[in-house]
Amino acid sequence: EVVLTQFPATLSLSPGERATLSCRASQSISSYLAWYQQKPGQAPRLLIYDASNRATGIPARFSGSGSGTDFTLTISSLEPEDFAVYYCQQRSNWPPLTFGGGTKVEIK
Amino acid sequence: EVQLLESGGGLVQRGGSLRLSCAASGFTFENFGMNWVRQAPGKGLEWVSVMSGSGGATYYADSVKGRFTISRDNSKNTLYLQMDSLRAEDTAVYYCAKSPTFIAAHLDSWGQGTLVTVSS
Numbered sequence: 001e002v003v004l005t006q007f008p009a010t011l012s013l014s015p016g017e018r019a020t021l022s023c024r025a026s027q028s029i030s031s032y033l034a035w036y037q038q039k040p041g042q043a044p045r046l047l048i049y050d051a052s053n054r055a056t057g058i059p060a061r062f063s064g065s066g067s068g069t070d071f072t073l074t075i076s077s078l079e080p081e082d083f084a085v086y087y088c089q090q091r092s093n094w095p096p097l098t099f100g101g102g103t104k105v106e107i108k
Numbered sequence: 109e110v111q112l113l114e115s116g117g118g119l120v121q122r123g124g125s126l127r128l129s130c131a132a133s134g135f136t137f138e139n140f141g142m143n144w145v146r147q148a149p150g151k152g153l154e155w156v157s158v159m160s161g162s163g164g165a166t167y168y169a170d171s172v173k174g175r176f177t178i179s180r181d182n183s184k185n186t187l188y189l190q191m192d193s194l195r196a197e198d199t200a201v202y203y204c205a206k207s208p209t210f211i212a213a214h215l216d217s218w219g220q221g222t223l224v225t226v227s228s
Contacts, residue, residue, distance in 0.1 A: 034214035036153075043203055043218040044153065055216060087153055091213050095167040097143070097155040 002026055002093050004100035006086075012108040019075040021086055021103045028068045029092035035064055035073045038102075039084045047086075048073065075105075083107050110134040110217040112204050117222030124194050124226075130187040130204030130219055138162065138182040141207035143215060144189050146200035146224075156202070157189065158212040165211060172198075196228045 003026040013019055023033065031051040036044040046055040048064035051071060061076040075082055088100040116128040130142070144156040157168045157178040166178050177190040187204050201223050205215035 036215075038153075043220055044215075045218070046214060046216050049208075049214040049216070089153075089155075089214065094212055095155075095158070096169045097158070097212055099153040099155065102152050 001096060002029060002090050002098050004088050004090060004098055006088060006100035006103045008103060009101070010104045010106060012106050013078055014108045015078050015080055017078050019073075019078055019082070019105055021073040021075075021105070023066075023071040023073070023088035023100050025069045025071075025090060025092075027093070029090045031067045032090055032092035033064075033066070033071050034089045034091070035062075036087045036089065037082075037084050038087065044087060078105070110206065112206065112217060112219035114202065114204055114219045114222040117202065117224045119225045119227060120194055122194060122196060122226055122228050125190070125192045126194065126224060128189040128191065128202055128204075128222060128224070130189075132185045132187065132204075132206070135206070137180075137185040139210070141209060141211040141213070142180060142187045143205045143207060143212065144176075144178060144187075145203045145205050145215070145218075146198075147203070147221075148197075148200045151200075154200075158207070159187070160211045162210075167212065191224070194224075194226045196226050198224060199226045200224060 035048040038044040143158045159178045175193045179188045201221040203221045206217040207213045
């Protein structure tokens, strides 16, 4: 099973700042990594798939990069609505599909 | 617009059974893999199961294998999850989620979730 480790667990930033979230896989997963955003009481929403492709309707301030075992989600300038929990997920070696433990982006 | 609407959650005793449903609309249901993903209170996401678009292939997480059964009725655009021998650790919000392909991949649309509580 591919284990995904997200860090940091919590990121405290102010609106307008740049957010950099990391996801590390326990083995190479090529570019088969997705990122999701989840707000309290809501379902997750797909942001990025295959490491760097923005999903439909996702603003350009969200970008993804990486391949192999190390991946990054960058939010170029945080908007108030971006404060949420972010999860990564791999589809390279499945079953099972696996998720990281999440990074909470909170207001500083 | 893709819409996924789960139902069937509730309170059940340990060892009991429950069947969840997910009604889909806004896309050609039979062409896409459909998943169940759960989230225990205050915890992260855990993939549970996937069924291929045709229903010919199914996969499960080890934690539910032999206890949960995924199925679908493409004539009704509905996905199901039969949950038997429920345990306290199965307590979670259960989401159905659509793959953009015939089987598992990333998950491009999610329902709002239905809460399952297993009492001990």
